[in-house]
Amino acid sequence: MEANVIPLMQEVACHKAAVLHIKDALETLSxxxxxxxxxxxxxxxxxxxxxxxxxxxxxxxxxxxxxxxxxxxxxxxxxxxxxxxxxxxxxxxxxxxxxxxxxxxxxxxxxxxxxxxxxx
Structure with missing residues (x-):
């Protein structure tokens, strides 16, 4: 995995509401x-x-x-x-x-x- 991808993944994982927001976006653009x-x-x-x-x-x-x-x-x-x-x-x-x-x-x-x- 590229080094610059890991911090982004950690940032998203640390954001508790991230999963909800991602689900909303995917549902809207599904x-x-x-x-x-x-x-x-x-x-x-x-x-x-x-x-x-x-x-x-x-x-x-x-x-x-x-x-x-x-x-x-x-x-x-x-x-x-x-x-x-x-x-x-x-x-x-x-x-x-x-x-x-x-x-x-x-x-x-x-x-x-x-x-x-x-x-x-």
Whole structure:
């Protein structure tokens, strides 16, 4: 184990509420779609079909469920425009912007993990 990892692990282990906070975060971001959805929205608001296309591989039913859950957790904002037919856009919220560092850290760890496990 790398030397710089041990102090971090000890710091987390010493923080009695850490497990609760980690569980809350994982529950809110659980599943394979929430972070990719947020990643797709990072470049700006998207309509439902644009989002489905950019995320790729997600069904409309699952995307709809994930967006409702994310809206409930203040991770996406749903804006309905008064047009015919109604136009609906999804975007980041101030709360989801606080995940920027987490998403970058996950990206970096994913690269390291891929290199370690796959070798590429």
């Amino acid at each position: 599943g394979k779609w929430k972070l990719p959805i947020l990643g797709a929205l990072s470049s700006g608001p998207k309509r439902f079909k644009e989002l489905a296309k950019e995320v790729g591989g997600i069904t409309d039913k699952v995307l709809s469920k994930e967006l409702k859950d994310m809206e409930m957790n203040h991770l996406v904002k749903r804006t309905v425009y008064d047009t015919f037919p109604p136009t609906v856009e999804y975007s980041w919220t101030d709360h989801s912007r606080t995940l920027g560092d987490v998403m970058c850290a996950l990206e970096n760890w994913g690269k390291l993990h891929r290199k370690t496990v796959i070798g590429g």
